[in-house]
Amino acid sequence: MRILLENGLVYQAGRLQKVDILISEGKIIALGKNLSQLGIDVQKKFDLTGKLVAPGLVDVHVHYREPGFTYKETIKTGSQAAAHGGFTTVCAMPNLDPVPDNVARLQDVQKRNAKDGAVHIKQYASITQKRQGEKLTDFEALKHAGAFAFSDDGSGIQEAGTMYLAMKKAAEYDMPLVEHIEDNSLLFGGVMNAGRRAKELNLPGMLGLSESSQLARDLILAQQTGVHYHACHLSTKESVELVRWAKSKKINVTCEVAPHHLLLADADIPCDDSFYKMNPPLRSKEDQKALIDGLLDGTIDMIATDHAPHSEDEKKGSMCHAAFGITGSETAFALLYTHFVKKGIFKLEQLLEWMSAVPAQKFRLENAGALLPGKNADIAVFNLKDEFELKNEDYLSKGTNTPFTGTKAYGETEMTFVDGEIVYQKED
Known part of the structure; x- marks a missing residue:
């Protein structure tokens, strides 16, 4: 036709x-x-x-919850939501049950993606078995089975030695290693950003240090291994500064920022409302400005939604008990266009690059991110x-x-x- x-x-x-x-x-x-x-x-x-x-938008960070958690989302509903938001290629994280940590499990999810996906779905395999941060998966076999990249998203790799070995394997097989950056020992039970607003709401705070300290470790390891290291959902000014330093040293790093971290800060949280609970959390106005500046100066490469659907029951009540996560596929482009392009902060061309061409280029998605004959x-x-x-x-x-x-x-x-x-x- x-x-x-x-x-x-x-x-x-x-x-x-x-x-x-x-x-x-x-x-x-x-x-x-x-x-x-x-x-x-x-x-x-x-x-x-x-x-x-526009070229169909590209999102390198979504959660589709199937198999294992289909009461939250399915491949069908998640990919329909992506299409509703203008996305035509998405990359689905592996925090599923069972985790796609071997060829059979990866192929099972890939078949589901192909059968029920309304858009192109690229599937991550996990870095470690069961995403437990200990024993590495078989990178070679998973690459040959069609894994898009490797990530334990939802969990940071706690041991430096495990991360070093994972980076060496990913570099050996020329695959991106995509990291949820979080030092669990620095979380202290926090549910929102540590700062004035957390004190006002009498909620335990999450230190930005839990992100930036692990990122510093990872960037040094990436420098030693030469891996394509991709940092998920940057949220602090220190993280932006660290990536800026790494790029000045020619370390092979890319990174993303989520729409909600550009649009909101912790001061915008009106009350103990779990819809404002996400990980990493909304940070300070100073952090928010650093993220915007990092996009504009090229330190941050792209925007990715971290679309993380949950059931109504899981988001009821206080932040202390609700699940971390916010949806984003259906709202990202419109909100960013409205709040940044219409106000003259971003150019429309920049927003489209960050949401289509750049993620396609950085992750070598040859058929995405451009409108060209063929x-x-x-x-x-x-x-x-x-x-x-x-x-x-x-x-x-x-x-x-x-x-x-x-x-x-x-x-x-x-x-x-x-x-x-x-x-x-x-x-x-």
């Missing part, structure tokens, strides 16, 4: 320009002006006047002009654990194409 997308404002090759896109057999076969005048036989046309047409027709269409409200009833994720519900925003997803097929379309 040939599909023609006409009159949209297309982000392509670093520029926004009004061009048409012709799709055939799941691929982009042409981009240009007034393609309809060429007399090409097409089966469907979409007039996208006034809409932004590439997969993975495309997101956004309405930047009309305000809309984030509502619980519109979410496709099972998880509604986000404090942003009820927010007015711009940048609503109108359509999402994966391999030329419509996987999400806003209802009229």
